[in-house]
Amino acid sequence: MSTIMGDATATTGLPEGQAPDTAQRSRRLAPATWPYGLLGLLVFAAVLEVVPRLGLVPERYLPPMSRIVAALAEEAASPALWTAVGETMKAWAIGLAIAVAAAVLVGVIIGSVPFLLAATSSTIEFLRPIPSVALIPLAVLMYGTGIESTLMLVIYASFWQVLIQVLYGVQDVDPVAMDTARSYRLGRFGRIRHVTWPTALPYIVTGVRLAAAVALVLAISGELIIGSPGLGHEISQAQSGGAVAVMYALVVVTGLIGVLINLVFRMVERRLLAWHTSVRGEAV
Amino acid sequence: MTDILRRTGLALGLPLVLFVVWWVTSAGSENFFLPPLADILAAFTATWTADRFAADVLPSLVRLAAGYAIAAVLGIALGVLVGSLPRVRAAFEPVLEFLRAIPPPVLVPILMLIAGIGDGMKVAVIVSGCVWPILLNTVEGVRAVDPVLADTCRSYGIGGAARLRHLVLRSASPQMVAGLRQALSLGIILMVISEMFAASTGLGFTIIQFQRSFAIPEMWSGIILLGLTGFALSLIFKFFEARVLAWYHGLRRAERGRS
Amino acid sequence: MRRPLLALAAAAALTVSAAACGESATTSKNGVTSIDVGVIPISDVAPIYLGQKKGFFDEQKLKLNLKPAQGGAAIVPGVVSGDLEFGFSNVVSLLLAQSKGLPVKVVTNGISSSGEEEKDFASVIVKDDSKIQKPKDLAGKKVAINTLNNAGDTQVRASVRKDGGDAKSIKFVEMPFPDMSAALDKGDIDAVWIVEPFQSQLLADGNRIVATPAVDTAEKLTHAVYFTTTKTAQTDQDLVKRFQAAMNKSLEYADSHPDEARAILATYTKIKGDQAKDMVLPKWPVEINRESVQAQADLAVSDGLIKGDKKPDVNALLP
Amino acid sequence: MLDVRGLRKVYEGWGRTVEAIRDLTFDVPEGQLLCLVGPSGCGKTTLLRCVAGLLRPTSGEVVLHGNNVTGPPEDMAVVFQEYGRSLFPWHTVRRNVELPLRRKKLSRKRRTELVDEALEAVGLTGTATAYPWQLSGGMQQRVAIARAIAYEPQVLLMDEPFAAVDAQTRGELEDLIRSVWHRFGVTTLFVTHDIDEAVYLGQRVIVMSSSPTVVQEDLAIDLPDERDQLTTRSAPRFAELRAHIYAEIQRAKGPAGGAAAAEAETQEAAGA
The missing domain is CATH 3.40.190.10 (Periplasmic binding protein-like II)
Structure with a gap:
């Protein structure tokens, strides 16, 4: 899934606390949001418990939440689950790292040279929308069911996510800052290091966060469809073995990992960009 | 005139070079899985005839359009609702974060239960994946409505439907469009994935069939067609975006120029 | 973009290395x-x-x-x-x-x-109350198989043909084995070609076998x-x-x-x-x-x- | 016609409370142009938002035409300081001015008339089809003013509307306010931190203390009704009034209110 699940792209970036009253209102609400979130999760779990119990959906296809949780506990006790999680995270991490490194390198080079940007934009615009799943048959033929197949999908999908953000970021460089750097006789490398890179960084971080989510979904989908080892493979195993509760338990695990990754990256983003107060509009 | 020439040159130059490189390097390829480009192109014209287009590509596109449209309406409607009510948002956020982290393919069995195995299921798969980026971006957009504009509306007594139309939807539109764009590429992917289940027609289905029956040049031609489809859809989207967000891009340019 | 080049290069490198590790x-x-x-x-x-x-x-x-x-x-x-x-x-x-x-x-x-009717690794199963009684009744019906244009439909067609039915008119639907039981229950499909362990599960749920295609295809x-x-x-x-x-x-x-x-x-x-x-x-x-x-x-x-x-x-x- | 009685506003924060306005009482007679001036961070914006019905006071009341203001009143228009953000960037100038009129059950023709008249009054004829962000800051604020007068309000509230434009534009806009006020005779409440501006514009100036705010001084401006940037500003009476108000404000900032003022200032800085 190339650009799965974006979130708040395009932040209009309002300064904090516009008028006193909204600032007050949100401040008053802020510490109290988590009970609502908890309530939401509980209601969600309750619905999943009740719907199969009432027979609205046969238990054979959607077991009650309590049985999913029991299966989850059982799975969590077995090393097989953790091996699978490890495999998935390995594919995720390697794929993401390669994609980010390649995208940042390529993006900074292309973005800093107007000719390259003009010459490559049509090709980028052509390659970017090619859905990564189109590569599944190719990946299977070339790499079989090893981790490489999944990696290929992960890298392809997350690469564009980051590249586009890098290009946006590099183009967002303030001309005045660039002129200042020139007037102080900074060389090309110095300009990239001191002007381009800091400007692009917030965009890159956002791109990496979006790519991290995409990479996870693709890693699991890849394992699921291709059959390379990992959580996705475990899910399809559970499914083909008719172990429905286990399958749902594994789905819950994927969801939790996704939430965790998102949380961690948001935290990193906040930490890293605490100094960056400028209003930024992301790739719209 | 020279400018147009230069621009077309830049736009076509690299693709042309890549094409030639692919052609030359693959010519006489002995590798079964990397056939010569000439073979792939021959397979392309032979495979994607008008009949096949009507039988396999069109149904895919119709399902995509339906799923995408439903996801857009659903995502925007729910997004506006959730985004405008802070408590509802607080209650929904963790569940939404969780749901969107689930890879759509694992939901297919459940969706088959609810929507059967026909086109309805495939549309549902597309909706189930596309709705999240639209929904979450809309929530963010609605949240970020400029308080000064909100006050302006209040003081001029602009409320209800007029407020929704002139303030909320418009002000959140950059984020909505961002979500819609993500949903589009996602939709194409899910279109393919949905055709891996209980299908007997479709672009994705056909490509997988080619792969399974080891018809490699045909498979490549399918991948290329899928790429072209994605490209064409993104062009259409760009056109649409340029019209809807003309004000936004103008505003951004103006802000940048001024600073 | 150098991506396709890169991909090609990677692909080439991998095929070479794959060929190398062929031995x-x-x-x-x-x-x-x-x-x-x-x-x-x-x-x-x-x-x-x-x-x-x-x-x-x-x-x-x-x-x-x-x-x-x-x-x-x-x-x-x-x-x-x-x-x-x-x-x-x-x-x-x-x-x-x-x-x-x-x-x-x-x-x-x-x-x-196994060569034994109704006691094989795979069979065509219908709901107990289905009107389909014999393999030839499958003509014109929707039958789920796991992979189209492969062993499943070949064998099912052979079975129907042997029973004197019109094999060409069967509508095959591709779906993974685990999903078949739900689709059969809901009536989305008329019959499934299914293997173990799903076969015995379906039978335990009160469905019945209407054909054993492998047996009908060849001894x-x-x-x-x-x-x-x-x-x-x-x-x-x-x-x-x-x-x-x-x-x-x-x-x-x-x-x-x-x-x-x-x-x-x-x-x-x-x-x-x-x-x-x-x-x-x-x-x-x-x-x-x-x-x-x-x-x-x-x-x-x-x-x-x-x-x-x-x-x-x-x-x-x-x- | 507009009465502010015993107004008090306290913000309840995260374990800290800030008393922005302690006790404000004044009234504005029909047709008056009243300027409210005070040191920065003295709760001017808070007061204006209370009057506009955008903010509930902690205690006290705002009464318009004998009715208690609990939400934005029908016949009141507000011009905000942040001109760039108070205009709809997705609508043209014409649509921006016309939008509030839509709920006023007017004929299309009448709406067009009102918009044209308002745009003419602020000197923007010919820019109706432009988008706000294509205009300069001063012109954007003119659009906001045009929108306010096209709405035909009985009370016009202006919250430091010229704080963010350059000095020359500011002079022009001040004259524009005077001429619009003459032409439409609308009761106007003008909030500013600029003493010169308050004296130049107002028929009457209320000096507010620093936060927690009370009325420090209520002063009639006895300058001739015909004012212009050159002669009015160089008149000796102008200088006297200005000096008087300046002294009052200095007094208002006195040691007593210092700490609280600093507190309120950071708050308002964050807000404005």
Whole structure:
């Protein structure tokens, strides 16, 4: 899934606390949001418990939440689950790292040279929308069911996510800052290091966060469809073995990992960009 | 005139070079899985005839359009609702974060239960994946409505439907469009994935069939067609975006120029 | 963008390296050869897991690395590219691969039909209250199979044809085995072609068998086999012979020790104990039924799975 | 016609409370142009938002035409300081001015008339089809003013509307306010931190203390009704009034209110 699940792209970036009253209102609400979130999760779990119990959906296809949780506990006790999680995270991490490194390198080079940007934009615009799943048959033929197949999908999908953000970021460089750097006789490398890179960084971080989510979904989908080892493979195993509760338990695990990754990256983003107060509009 | 020439040159130059490189390097390829480009192109014209287009590509596109449209309406409607009510948002956020982290393919069995195995299921798969980026971006957009504009509306007594139309939807539109764009590429992917289940027609289905029956040049031609489809859809989207967000891009340019 | 270049370069590099490790059946000093075998983690391949446990492969100085894959379509490329030394695949997939010019060569048997009506590894199942009573009633109906244009529809068509029905009018729908039961329940489809453990599950739920296609296709049909490339078969005859010997011993053992075969399932599938107890095990004879392979080849041609003038060459495929 | 009685506003924060306005009482007679001036951070914006019905006071009340203001009243228009953000960037100038009129059940023709008249009054004829962000800051604020007068309000509230434009534009806009006020005779409440501006514009100036705010001084401006940047600003009476108010404000900032003022200032800085 190339650009799965974006979130708040395009932040209009309002300064904090516009008028006193909204600032007050949100401040008053802020510490109290988590009970609502908890309530939401509980209601969600309750619905999943009740719907199969009432027979609205046969238990054979959607077991009650309590049985999913029991299966989850059982799975969590077995090393097989953790091996699978490890495999998935390995594919995720390697794929993401390669994609980010390649995208940042390529993006900074292309973005800093107007000719390259003009010459490559049509090709980028052509390659970017090619859905990564189109590569599944190719990946299977070339790499079989090893981790490489999944990696290929992960890298392809997350690469564009980051590249586009890098290009946006590099183009967002303030001309005045660039002129200042020139007037102080900074060389090309110095300009990239001191002007381009800091400007692009917030965009890159956002791109990496979006790519991290995409990479996870693709890693699991890849394992699921291709059959390379990992959580996705475990899910399809559970499914083909008719172990429905286990399958749902594994789905819950994927969801939790996704939430965790998102949380961690948001935290990193906040930490890293605490100094960056400028209003930024992301790739719209 | 020279400018147009230069621009077309830049736009076509690299693709042309890549094409030639692919052609030359693959010519006489002995590798079964990397056939010569000439073979792939021959397979392309032979495979994607008008009949096949009507039988396999069109149904895919119709399902995509339906799923995408439903996801857009659903995502925007729910997004506006959730985004405008802070408590509802607080209650929904963790569940939404969780749901969107689930890879759509694992939901297919459940969706088959609810929507059967026909086109309805495939549309549902597309909706189930596309709705999240639209929904979450809309929530963010609605949240970020400029308080000064909100006050302006209040003081001029602009409320209800007029407020929704002139303030909320418009002000959140950059984020909505961002979500819609993500949903589009996602939709194409899910279109393919949905055709891996209980299908007997479709672009994705056909490509997988080619792969399974080891018809490699045909498979490549399918991948290329899928790429072209994605490209064409993104062009259409760009056109649409340029019209809807003309004000936004103008505003951004103006802000940048001024600073 | 340099991506396609990069991808091409990577692809090229990988094919080269894959080709290089094609001879990767590395033999260590003590004469033990390490081999990778692609399998589908279903009950069909119980013998190889059992044989591994029983040490039949060690006897032949083979170190077995079993590589589970999602389906035969992923295993064939793996074997052909040299990632895997041997693989498990159904006969129809191999016939298709051969007709496209892929150099595949069968080594030994995989699984066979029991030849007994209603007691086979696969069957066509309908709901108990269905109007479909005989195979020929399937004409014009929606039948779910796991893979279109492959063994499933070929065998189901053969069954209907044998019963005097119009095989061409069957509407096949592709879906994964685990999803079939729900679709049948809901009435989305009229019948399913299904394997174990789902077959016994469906029967336990009160559905009934209407056809046993493998039995109708050929007597004691050979459904799936273990294979390698023609190149390995020619240049590394010793390795192939050792694999054959170990595999045959495993097949015999599994066939004669069904309880152990059932028990091994839990180690590589998520099939739990009681499920394994109830299910119908496939037959694992050593002998490949050549006539049944020929029959499947003929059907593949007459059903249009294999197009063009190139007829499948069963003798070249089989050992 | 507009009465502010005993207005008090306390913000309840995260374990800290800030008293922005302690006690404000004044009234504005029909048709008056009243300027409210005070040191920065003295709760001017808070007061204006209370009057506009955008903010509930902690205690006290705002009464318009004998009715208690609990939400934005029908016949009141507000011009905000942040001109760039108070205009709809997705609508043209014409649509921006016209939008509030839509709920006023007017004929299309009448709406067009009102918009044209308002745009003419602020000197923007000919820019109706432009988008706000295509205009300069001063012109954008003119659009906001045009929108307010096209709405035909009985009370016009202006919250430091010229704080963010350059000095020359500011002079022009001040004259514009005077001429619009003359032309439409609308009761106007003009909040500013600029003493010169308050004296130049107002018929009457209320000086507010620093936060927590009270009325420090209520002063009639006895300058001639015809004012212009050159003669009015150089008149001796102008200088006297200016000096008087300046002294009052200095007094208002006195040691007593210092700490609280600083507190309120950071708050308002964050807000404005």
